[in-house]
Amino acid sequence: MGLSTLLAQTGAPTSVWDMVFGGSVLTRLILLTLAISSAVSWVLIFWKASQFRNVRRQGDRFVEKMERAPGLAEAYKAVLALPESPYGRVFRQGVNFFNELRPGALREGAPSGEGLSLTQLQVLKLVLEKEEAEERDELAQGLIWLAVLGSVSPLMGLMGTVLGITTTFLGISASGSSNIAAVAPGVAAALVTTVAGLFVAIPAVIAYNHFLAKLNLVSGELEGFSSEFIGTLAREGHV
Helix, strand or coil: CHHHHHHHCCCCCHHHHHHHCCHHHHHHHHHHHHHHHHCCCHHHHHHHHHHHHHHHHHHHHHHHHHHHHHHHHHHHHHHHHHCCCCCHHHHHHHHHHHHCCCCCCCCCCCCCCCCCCCHHHHHHHHHHHHHHHHHHHHHHHHHHHHHHHHHHHHHHHHHHHHHHHHHHHHHHHHHHHHHHHHHHHHHHHHHHHHHHHHHHHHHHHHHHHHHHHHHHHHHHHHHHHHHHHHHHHCCCCCC
């Protein structure tokens, strides 16, 4: 007699679908919630992967334009022709604020005037930091939900397992039977929620940490560029 035949005779589930549909209403509800959570998680993963890939491509083009420009005025013209990107927005914010403080100072052939005061330089740094923070917040959208799904899904799966096993033991107590046919179906159906919870959580946690590392990389590049921007102002005699 084969194992599958023995399981069928005892009433135990012989497939994943048997375990899914053999559980209680509560466990099936939890499985449905986890299925929706998994779909949301993968949508977020593909969205953030595409977003960070585009940012990386935009960053490479921005750096290429900046390296070719002999000065800030030429770099500003080159950046204006590029698509919107975090790097370009930080650069434009810095240039626009400097132009408000020293109108016309970056025009070609403009005479070298008085540089920025220490107070103005500090305000320029604050403006750049504010723009960096806004860009970081923009790129961080959606990551919190990956963290939530990664931490909550295993707990939901465990809750489904506890509820399923509790229901099974209550049924055994009511029927007065403790053989394998009475215990196996409920326990197997209950354990599947734990597996489902891990199935949702593992990709979400991996993706969250991966994208967080990319976010920190972009933030570091923006901070470094802001420092380089101020250094270029000093090198060209504007500070």
